[in-house]
Amino acid sequence: MRRINYWLASFVVGSLLVFSSCSDDDPMDPPMMEDDSFYATMLGGTTLVPDPDNPGQQIQQGFLNLRTVVTNTVLTIATNEGGVYDDLLPYFSVLLNEVARDDFSGFAQLVDDFTIFLAEATGGPFTYTGLDMEAAHDPQRNPRMDGLINNADYDLFIQAVVEGAAQAGITSSDVIGPVGELLESVREPIVQRADDEMLDLYTRLGGSGLIDDPENPGQLIEAGFVPLRAVVTETVLLIASNPEGKYTDLLPYFSVLLAEVGAGDTSGFATLVQDFSEFLAEAIGSVNIQYTGLDMVAAHDPEQNPRMTGLVNAADYDLFVAAIVEAAKGLEVPESVIGEFGGLLNSPGLRDAVIQR
Structure with a gap:
């Protein structure tokens, strides 16, 4: 019994010595890493604030700022004041016709997916799990996409993002510049139609967005x-x-x-x-x-x-x-x-x- 107690005491004392030697300022401790990501330094980071779209809930400030820009972008394209974004509307046929039927589920999903993509890309604690950018913009792999994008239309989309950011009060080049660079970095997989190639005729006629069938009341077509x-x-x-x-x-x-x-x-x-x-x-x-x-x-x-x-x-x-x-x-x-x-x-x-x- 004495021998067991001896070894037990030795273990306890040794453990205490080890733990007592590890103070907060031990030079062997790894230093606390400061989050210097774009998400943290320029977008508001993980600070929790009230979510204006969901009363009683909180949301990260960085995510809220991005979501506001994305929402503004989609609404800017959809409202299309002055016909500025006429060339982008065919790509959103499915979404726009859903909204016309008071179905906002696709709108909410698009905003959430694009916001998460941007949040992760800017260093936020999020993981985008949607389709990769090439598949997401290929109608053969994404039934919500109508038509293949060319460079001119992608430029117009970036213009809409900039306008959406301005509506949110985000105009600093320190923010807009890096976001623009991010969007440019995914241009290659998104742009899948040559500049001299027309958008397919079916998309230009209205595409795959569902509308009320004028010949069959109660059905969609x-x-x-x-x-x-x-x-x-x-x-x-x-x-x-x-x-x-x-x-x-x-x-x-x-x-x-x-x-x-x-x-x-x-x-x-x-x-x-x-x-x-x-x-x-x-x-x-x-x-x-x-x-x-x-x-x-x-x-x-x-x-x-x-x-x-x-x-x-x-x-x-x-x-x-x-x-x-x-x-x-x-x-x-x-x-x-x-x-x-x-x-x-x-x-x-x-x-x-x-x-x-």
Whole structure:
């Protein structure tokens, strides 16, 4: 027993000696590191202040300042006073149409994600867990993104950030400069469209943002799909009505459809409009809408498509394109857009597939 107590006493005494020798000013202690990050020194750091958006809660001053700038930026683009940010609106089609339906969940998520990204990048105690910048700005990987950004539009976005900061009272070059450098550092993964390449047509027509379907109350439809469906519908009706007999040569190809409609059955008409609209949507850049019907060769071959009653020749195909142009003009589609559709319809791949006589 004495031996055990001896060793126990030795251990306790030794421990006391060790701990008593480690005073606060021990030169072996690592010095307290001062947070000299941009987040701490220029944005307000981790000091807690009341959160103006969430009564009763507190928020880090640095995060609040960044969130205010981000919120102002998005609102500046959305309100688009004087049309300054017209070129940025297509990218925000999903978000803007949500807000129009009083759904602010996407807005809140965007503000939170971008704020966390900036907070981490400036040295704040946050970890951004969203998509990397390349994926976040690629519609194929981010369904909330419409269109690929070019340098000019990214410059315009940075301009909106600067304006958003000014609205928050942040105008010092000591703050704006480094934030601008940060945004420049991620330009390469964000900008994914060449300066001489146009934004895809589907995005320019409205993109994938959901709106109320004018033909189906209570349902939502992608904004970019609506004008396509309208032109296709008007085209079929124009051929069927055959004003002044100008489309007489096309009527035989639609004999099955016209007979159905004459008997009060519009199901085939609805299917044709939907299929052709989906084909066009996918062809001009839609990510979510995919054409799943027959390929163009099979669709225009009576042997493979019982709804087709003859093989199309070049003259009749040109007449069909003319009907689309007339329908589009009647709906006041811009000439530039009509020209792009003409280029698609007369592309060798499509034209050669349809013309089989």
